[in-house]
Amino acid sequence: xxxxxxxxxxxxxxxxxxxxxxxxxxxxxxxxxxxxxxxxxxxxxxxxxxxxxxxxxxxxxxxxxxxxxxxxxxxxxxxxxxxxxxxxxxxxxxxxxxxxxxxxxxxxxxxxxxxxxxxxxxxxxxxxxxxxxxxxxxxxxxxxxxxxxxxxxxxxxxxxxxxxxxxxxxxxxxxxxxxxxxxxxxxxxxxxxxxxxxxxxxxxxxxxxxxxxxxxxxxxxxxxxxxxxxxxxxxxxxxxxxxxxxxxxxxxx
Numbered sequence: 001x002x003x004x005x006x007x008x009x010x011x012x013x014x015x016x017x018x019x020x021x022x023x024x025x026x027x028x029x030x031x032x033x034x035x036x037x038x039x040x041x042x043x044x045x046x047x048x049x050x051x052x053x054x055x056x057x058x059x060x061x062x063x064x065x066x067x068x069x070x071x072x073x074x075x076x077x078x079x080x081x082x083x084x085x086x087x088x089x090x091x092x093x094x095x096x097x098x099x100x101x102x103x104x105x106x107x108x109x110x111x112x113x114x115x116x117x118x119x120x121x122x123x124x125x126x127x128x129x130x131x132x133x134x135x136x137x138x139x140x141x142x143x144x145x146x147x148x149x150x151x152x153x154x155x156x157x158x159x160x161x162x163x164x165x166x167x168x169x170x171x172x173x174x175x176x177x178x179x180x181x182x183x184x185x186x187x188x189x190x191x192x193x194x195x196x197x198x199x200x201x202x203x204x205x206x207x208x209x210x211x212x213x214x215x216x217x218x219x220x221x222x223x224x225x226x227x228x229x230x231x232x233x234x235x236x237x238x239x240x241x242x243x244x245x246x247x248x249x250x251x252x253x
Contacts, residue, residue: 014096026086128176136191153238158197162230
C-alpha cells in the first residue's frame with residue numbers, strides 16, 4: 001500500500017514539475033521540451049537497469065552544456081540563475097520520470113508474472129475443457145506409475161491433416177471436444193498442441209483402443225460430413241516417459 005501512495009506522490013510531482021517547465025519561460029525552454037519528449041520515449045524503451053544511466057548522462061550533459069554556454073557567452077550572474085533553475089527543474093523531472101517509469105515497468109512485470117502463474121495453475125483449456133499440457137504430463141506420470149504395477153495404458157497421437165488455415169483452429173477445437181466426449185473422463189486424459197492432440201487411455205487393451213478410435217472417427221466424419229477423418233492416428237503402449245518427449249518439447253518452444 002505504501003508503494004502505491006509513494007507512486008501517486010511521484011506522479012503528482014512529475015505533473016507539477018512538467019507544468020512549471022512548460023509555463024515558465026526559460027532560456028532553453030524548447031530544448032527542455034525536446035529532452036523531455038525524447039526521454040519519455042527512450043525510458044519507455046530502455047530496460048529498467050539502463051534508465052538510471054540514461055538520466056545521469058542527460059543531467060550531466062545538459063549541465064555541461066548550460067555551463068559552457070554561460071561561460072562562452074559571458075552570461076550575467078542574474079541570468080545564470082535562470083540556467084541553474086532550469087537545470088534543477090529538468091533534473092527533478094527526469095528523476096521523477098525515472099521513478100515513475102521503473103514503477104510502471106515493475107508493475108507490468110509483476111502482472112505478467114501473476115498471469116503466468118495463473119496459467120500454470122489452470123488445469124484445463126478454456127475453449128474445449130481438455131487438460132493443459134502441464135496438467136496432462138502431471139497426471140500421465142501418475143498413470144504410468146499405476147500401470148507399471150497393474151494394468152495397461154495407451155498413448156495415442158492425432159495429427160490433423162486438414163490444411164485449410166481459415167477453419168484450422170475451429171476444426172481442432174471441434175475434434176478435441178469430440179475426443180473428450182468419446183472417452184471415460186474419470187480414467188482417460190487428453191491434451192493438445194497446434195495440429196496435434198494427445199490422448200491416454202487407461203485400463204484397456206488394444207481392442208479397447210480400436211473401439212474408442214473408431215467411435216471418435218465415426219462421430220467426427222458424421223458430424224462434419226466428411227468421407228475421411230481429417231487426421232492421422234498412431235498409438236503405442238504407455239511404458240515409459242519417452243513418449244512424452246515431443247509433448248515436452250512443444251511446451252518449451
